[in-house]
Every structure is written in C-alpha cells, then in structure tokens.
Amino acid sequence: LPPPLPVWTWSGFYLGGSAGAAAGTATFSDSYGPSIFGDKVNTAAFLAGLQLGYNWQVAPRWVVGLQADASYLDSNGTYTCMQASAEIVGSNCQVSPRVLASLTGRVGFLVDPLGRTLIYGKGGGAWMNSDISITPNNSFGPPTFPNAPATGPETNGHGDAWGWTVGAGIERALTPAWSVGL
Secondary structure, three states: OOOOOOOOOOOEEEEEEEEEEEEEEEEOOOOOOOOOOOOEEEEEEEEEEEEEEEEEEEEOOEEEEEEEEEEEEEEOEEEEEOOOOOOOOOEEEEEEEEEEEEEEEEEEEEOOOOOOEEEEEEEEEEEEEEEEEEEEOOOOOOOOOOOOOOOOOOEEEEEEEEEEEEEEEEEEEOOOOOEEEO
C-alpha cells in the first residue's frame, strides 16, 4: 500500500515576484480653464515588483489572506496641456509614474478536487509616486499673444496619490513551494 499523500494547504507565508504592463491617466488643471487639447496625459508602463503575504485556509475549500506588494514602473507620458484657448501658448506636461504599492485582503475558493487552483477576489488601499514636469512651450521671451500668461521656467515635482484597488485572479499551485497566477 503506498503511503498517503500529504494534506495540501494554502496556509502560510509567501514571497513572490511579478512583472507586467500597466496603463494610467494623469489629469492637470489650469486656472485659466480646461485645455483645448484636454487635460489628460496617458501613460503606459512596464512594471516589475515583489509581493509578500500570508494565507489562512479557513475551511476545506476557502482561503483568506493579506498581501503587500510594491512595483517599480518604467513609464513616461507627455501631452500638450494648459492651453485654455488658441491665443494662449500651452505647455508640455510630462508624467512618469515610478512606484506603485498596495496592501490588500483576499478571499478565495479552491475549485479543483485536489485544492491546487484558487480563484479569488481582492481589495484594499493603493499608493503611487510619480515624477511630474510642466515645460512652457513659449519660453523665448515675452508673450506675443494678448492675454497670454507670462511664461516661466520648467516646473518639476513629485506627486503621491492614494486610492484603492479591487481585482480578481486565479492562482495554480505547482508544488508546495511554487505557484503561478494571473
């Protein structure tokens, strides 16, 4: 008689890596009014990061857990902004998201008889840090258009954004120590 298989469990600490793509939008506002080109800068990104967490298998087929993750983003988006009318020379607005992090909880259900495929939903808080610059397009002297604001030097800064995240996923345990997910 072969020895019995060890009982499979999702309970325990985990550490993992991730890589993927992201897309986002940054909105700029101007005291002179909305830009004729729009006030949004789109960004696409490659990201790579780490996550760590802990799962509890609370019933034969249910798993709950907490996860923290952080990713570095290679991203850059530019667009003409801050041009309220054709008489005003606008600026070039640039956004470069750099770091994305979240703290989430998840609830999952084991869908296969061996308990190795987990379908889950998750949600929690999120934070992002971005580099931001605004470069006036007419910086070669006094404004040549009536009612045009005076141009100035490039403005650079860093922005932090706090928000929330919600999502769903599927994870497949390959061995007791390795899994893959989407």
